[in-house]
Amino acid sequence: MPARRPATPALPAPALPALGGRKPNFRERVVDVLRAALITGELRPGQVYSAPALAPRLGVSATPVREAMLELAKEGLVDIVPNKGFRVTALSEKQLDEYAHVRSLIEIPTTVGLAATADAADLEALRPVALEIVTSAAKGDLIAYVEADLRFHLGLLALAGNDHLVEVVGDLRRRARLYGLTALSQAGRLEASAQEHLELLDALLARDEEAVREVMNRHLGHVRGLWAAREEH
Structure with a gap:
C-alpha cells in the first residue's frame, strides 16, 4: 500500500522584513x-x-x-x-538542463573572479544571509531557504558590478524547479548543503580561487539532482 502523502503545509505569510533597508512592498x-x-x-x-x-x-x-x-x-x-x-507552467528536462548549463557558464567564472576583486566587508555583509539559509534548512522551511538562497547568490554576483548579468541569472534562478528539496530536507541532508554558502564565503575571503571554483562546481552540481527528483520516484 503506497505511503500517504503528508498534508500540504501552509505557505508562510508574506511579512518578512525589507531587504537592504527598502520599505516592504x-x-x-x-x-x-x-x-x-x-x-x-x-x-x-x-x-x-x-x-x-x-x-x-x-x-x-x-x-x-x-x-x-x-x-x-x-x-x-x-x-x-x-x-x-x-x-x-511545466518545464521539460531539456529546458531545466539548459538553464543549469547557462548558470554554470556565468556564475562559476564570475564568482571565482570575486576572489580577487570583492571587498572583504562586502563579502562579510552576505554572511547573515548565508546563516539564514542554514537556519531555514535546519527548520525545514523550504520557501525561506529558496528566498535566502536567491538573495545570497544574486547579492554575491552583484559585487562583480554587472547589473545585466545579475538580471539574467536572477531570471534563470526564478525559473528553476527544485523538487528534490523536500526529500533532501526529510533525509536531514539539506543543512549540510546549506553550509556550502558559508564555505564559499570563507574561500572568497581567503582569496583562494581554486577553492571557490571547487565549491561552486559542487554547489551547482547539486541543481540537476534537486530539480529532477520527483515525489513518485
Missing part, C-alpha cells in the same frame, strides 16, 4: 513567496490554483494573491486559465 512579498513555492514544487506543474484558494494559505486576501499570480504569468511561470485561476 506587500505585493512583492506575495510574489516572492509564491515564486518560491513554485520553485520548491509546493505548487505543482500542470495544477490549476485559484487566488481565493491560495489566499488562506498565506493568511491574506485574494486580491494580492491574484495580482501576484498575474505578475508571475508575465514571467511565464503560470498560465491564466479563464474563470478558474492559474496553471503552473
Whole structure:
C-alpha cells in the first residue's frame, strides 16, 4: 500500500522584513513567496490554483494573491486559465538542463573572479544571509531557504558590478524547479548543503580561487539532482 502523502503545509505569510533597508512592498512579498513555492514544487506543474484558494494559505486576501499570480504569468511561470485561476507552467528536462548549463557558464567564472576583486566587508555583509539559509534548512522551511538562497547568490554576483548579468541569472534562478528539496530536507541532508554558502564565503575571503571554483562546481552540481527528483520516484 503506497505511503500517504503528508498534508500540504501552509505557505508562510508574506511579512518578512525589507531587504537592504527598502520599505516592504506587500505585493512583492506575495510574489516572492509564491515564486518560491513554485520553485520548491509546493505548487505543482500542470495544477490549476485559484487566488481565493491560495489566499488562506498565506493568511491574506485574494486580491494580492491574484495580482501576484498575474505578475508571475508575465514571467511565464503560470498560465491564466479563464474563470478558474492559474496553471503552473511545466518545464521539460531539456529546458531545466539548459538553464543549469547557462548558470554554470556565468556564475562559476564570475564568482571565482570575486576572489580577487570583492571587498572583504562586502563579502562579510552576505554572511547573515548565508546563516539564514542554514537556519531555514535546519527548520525545514523550504520557501525561506529558496528566498535566502536567491538573495545570497544574486547579492554575491552583484559585487562583480554587472547589473545585466545579475538580471539574467536572477531570471534563470526564478525559473528553476527544485523538487528534490523536500526529500533532501526529510533525509536531514539539506543543512549540510546549506553550509556550502558559508564555505564559499570563507574561500572568497581567503582569496583562494581554486577553492571557490571547487565549491561552486559542487554547489551547482547539486541543481540537476534537486530539480529532477520527483515525489513518485
